[in-house]
Amino acid sequence: MTMTDGPRLTVVPTPAPGPRPVPLPRVRPAAPTRRRPAPEHELRWTDPVTGAQGFLVVDTLVGGLATGGTRMRAGCTVSEVADLARGMSTKTAVFGLPVGGAKGGIDFDPKDPRATGVLERFCVAMRPWLDRHWVTAEDLGVPQHLIDDVFLRLGLNQSFHAAIGRSPDPERTLRRVQDGLAARTADGLLVGEVIGGYGVAQACLGVVTALAQHPAATTVAIQGIGTMGGGAAWYLHHAGVRVVAVADAAGTLYRRTGLDVPALLELRDRYGEIDRSRVPDDVEQLPRDAVLELAVDILVPAAISYAVRAENVAGVRAKVLVEAANSATTPEAETALVARGVPVVPDFVANAGAAAWAWWLLQGQVGTDPDEAFDRLAEEMRPKVARLVAAWRADRVAPRQTAYDMADANRQALAGAEITIP
Template sequence: MADSSPLDNMLAQMERAREYVDIDDGIFERLKTPERTLTVSLPVRMDDGSVEVFEAYRCQFDSARGPFKGGIRYHPTVSKDEVSALAGWMTWKTALVDLPFGGAKGGIICEPKDLSEGEIEQLTRRYTEGIRRMIGPDIDIPAPDVNTNPRTMAWIMDTYSMYQGHAVPEVVTGKPPEIGGTDGRVEATGRGVSIVTEEIFDYLGTHVGDADVAIQGFGNVGSVTAQLLDERGANVVAVSDVGGAIYDPDGLDITDVLDYVDDNDGRLDGYEPAEEISNDELLTADVDALIPAAIENVITVDVAERMQADVVVEAANGPTTFDAASVLVDREIPVVPDILANAGGVIVSYLEWVQNSQQYSWEVGEVNRDLEDRLTMAFDEMLAAYEEKEIPDLRTAAYTIALERTANAHNLRGLFP
């Protein structure tokens, strides 16, 4: 499975976990297949007057536990298999942290850097029209993902609301606070990563303070994680983006790096106070914790065999291939799985959805406390399964909880008709 797709990886993870949980054969077969996937063609009039057609998807994986929930990404590598895997991971993620949601994912095949803001708005509104019959506050609630943000969600909300004839803020989460978003949502995924990083260090009998950390990816999740771990006393020695990585063995000045990126069109290249290294060198650096916070399949068997990190915290979805995960188990390098490590975003999305439904908002401190409570509870449940069932790795332990909860929901609801 060295060249396996994200979907292959997810299905293999499910099969491994099944050895440790009793699930009916018929229900397990249902868990392996999305309920539906929509492919849409999106004709968009470009700024130069030409018309370009983009392909996009929305996959709804499982709704046994509640409405579908999942992000929308804009990226050249988006594919049907990728959104299916991501929708599956969202299903297990919401089940693991015990939210009343199922899992979904969407994506548009495009290169956002090559599009103007106006073109991205038109693309977003056309996509919303294309999927609007399968989304809704009680059906499927999208959210931001790679290359999408609160402004993108505002356009989706507005387009959907125009068809309904009234404002429907609860149709998406991750919106600007001015139109129903919740303070703390933008930072939620990175905050969650920093929380579980601290938890795994405590479990291993060490402390995140003074730990050397490398973070692959310096977008929203990676940058927030770096900032919060820096505040907790960690030495963030390396960070990277698509153009490469920067490294300082004494610890980067994260505030200075953030300021530099803001003034450098979002890029790390040219940051002189640190040494430039490759992404491969970052992934195999001698650090206490490696946090992949970019895209899928970056930790391959080759990387896993050369890795020097003491622990991996998966801030990205599916960053470790199935075979690479087996190598890390054999090498006794613990991995906090993505379905727990990056669940902060969907937890606060749930809180935003609840607030919209109640037409009542909470202050950011309460939101952050709820996020930490839910994540630490899920972390403790994962550890309990890991130890009590003598499961070989944390990922499989997390999957046993998620699969069992989802399977129980299917069992209780039965099969229609």
């Protein structure tokens, strides 16, 4: 598999020397936690056929709309869905998107042959929300093509249905959205499949800018080489950053001078693991969790939630964490990292690329040209992350707090706004 690299991957120049850094205070505040109001709506559902439990949590509505994917996994809980819905609310607010946050979840094994039927019955039960208020999409255990198939059978055309219905010409808007979702990069990959990883790479480059480093002098370790982690590794490699380690389920691959990321990604099997029998001899093969303990500039947890937690946080030696996976660090672990002087760029900023692109597409702000979408995301993501890290370096304000402040300011600006879909 290959991914395109174009003008948007221009190497970031080394920033000119600036004023002397502000001396750091001796006492470093813990990572911020904030009490959020209860979600605006919480629905629970029981499948009449299998007994599976399903949940829809609408954390916030902006102009009557909320967006967030639908996941399916055995053990999914309403509290998990509520946490993810809150994250979506913050993610859309940080990027100034005129939509609130929501999430759907079903406690069922997605590999069970009955899973599609469970998903379809869940969507039928949530039809009033899908008709008017909730824009959903793929998530853990629910690929986009499955969501699209279910929507077609229900006569809803596309999972953007609730927003498209607000257009003065829904058929024209639907065609525009479908064309955008079908857009491919120069080497044939769907933009929607790679733009999330591209956004994470841009978040890392925002860190590079704030640290006043050159990409070639910056080392990155990435946990996870799926859609998000693999895409981030690819785009960072082509931006000149030294990706020195990647990890999959089989372990960590490490090379101090930098990995040949494109060659390694070509060795992935259908389960997303790299064929170890074909890995070059000069690449060290380490245990899976070793990726979290390498002395690198940036660590990108892109595999699972809560990868960095109280019991392993002491081993983290990166200078900065960039969360690509949702909730990649626990609150306790983030508090410990911040106390040690390690800032964490939160997931609701770093992994927002796909959500932002989808909404720009819906509103006609980007079209079918991949470069247009990538350039817009780079222009939005890189300065935001640079601002988070700059506030940390100057005043030791945790990036999460600065991001919350950005989200709150955007929410106030959007309050009472009328949402238009062209």
